[in-house]
Amino acid sequence: MKPVYLPDERAFIRYIDVPGDDPPLLWLHGWQCSSTGELMPVAVQAPLRGRRSLLVDFLGHGYSDRPPEFAYTREAHARTIVALIDALGLSECGLVGHSMGGAVAVHVAADRPATVSLLIMAEGAIDAGGEAPFGGLTEEQFVTHGFRELLEAQSKEAEAQPDGLRAAHLGITRTADPLALHREGVSLERGTDPSVRSLLRTLQIPRWYLQGELSDPQPDLQHDLAAMRVSWKVVPKTAHAMGLQNPEGLAQAVAEAMAASWPG
Numbered sequence: 001m002k003p004v005y006l007p008d009e010r011a012f013i014r015y016i017d018v019p020g021d022d023p024p025l026l027w028l029h030g031w032q033c034s035s036t037g038e039l040m041p042v043a044v045q046a047p048l049r050g051r052r053s054l055l056v057d058f059l060g061h062g063y064s065d066r067p068p069e070f071a072y073t074r075e076a077h078a079r080t081i082v083a084l085i086d087a088l089g090l091s092e093c094g095l096v097g098h099s100m101g102g103a104v105a106v107h108v109a110a111d112r113p114a115t116v117s118l119l120i121m122a123e124g125a126i127d128a129g130g131e132a133p134f135g136g137l138t139e140e141q142f143v144t145h146g147f148r149e150l151l152e153a154q155s156k157e158a159e160a161q162p163d164g165l166r167a168a169h170l171g172i173t174r175t176a177d178p179l180a181l182h183r184e185g186v187s188l189e190r191g192t193d194p195s196v197r198s199l200l201r202t203l204q205i206p207r208w209y210l211q212g213e214l215s216d217p218q219p220d221l222q223h224d225l226a227a228m229r230v231s232w233k234v235v236p237k238t239a240h241a242m243g244l245q246n247p248e249g250l251a252q253a254v255a256e257a258m259a260a261s262w263p264g
Contacts, residue, residue, distance in 0.1 A: 030099025034062030060180025133185025
């Protein structure tokens with residue numbers, strides 16, 4: 001576990017550095033998740049062996065700090081990843097962003113076009129959700145009782161299926177800061193300005209969108225991304241939580257995208 005201090009946020013962001021060849025992949029997790037919890041099983045699979053991976057926990061998640069004054073929007077998270085890239089002195093890197101992390105990755109790539117040379121979005125949340133998070137609870141309501149109630153409901157689901165996905169994911173969700181989750185949920189509902197799609201359209205690097213085979217089909221999204229020349233790949237035997245459901249399959253898809261986009 002390695003820390004990097006972010007002076008503007010007065011907080012430490014933390015990551016795990018899996019050694020291997022550069023340029024590294026930076027792994028950016030989704031909402032209610034952490035890279036060290038959800039995406040680590042992917043980065044260490046055989047198809048990616050020998051590639052350096054940086055598993056980054058956003059502020060408010062996993063092992064990173066939880067500054068209460070932080071905005072926890074996708075744009076704010078992107079600023080911290082840009083600061084991390086600069087602090088580490090990376091001259092080139094690829095980004096693998098899952099769900100919310102996919103949108104954050106687009107913002108990072110747009111901000112550092114000379115450094116980010118590959119963008120992989122694993123069911124990236126590139127559009128606004130349009131629905132109030134957590135049943136419309138206010139930030140204060142969610143922090144005081146909503147988060148506890150969410151965990152209680154998820155615990156019952158996990159106990160009913162102790163070998164299921166919820167049982168694995170619950171341990172990751174418990175490490176998140178409720179303030180961060182609510183602010184991120186509001187950010188996902190409202191979208192960004194400029195929009196993630198508009199930024200994605202301007203990028204001149206190889207871009208990939210990975211869709212779970214068991215997720216709902218998205219023909220309109222696939223058509224729109226094809227028009228932007230974003231490559232589309234299906235990850236077998238998984239739905240949205242592909243880092244937990246089929247880590248080897250996700251690793252294979254990432255490795256294939258790398259091979260096509262990073263010759264040699």
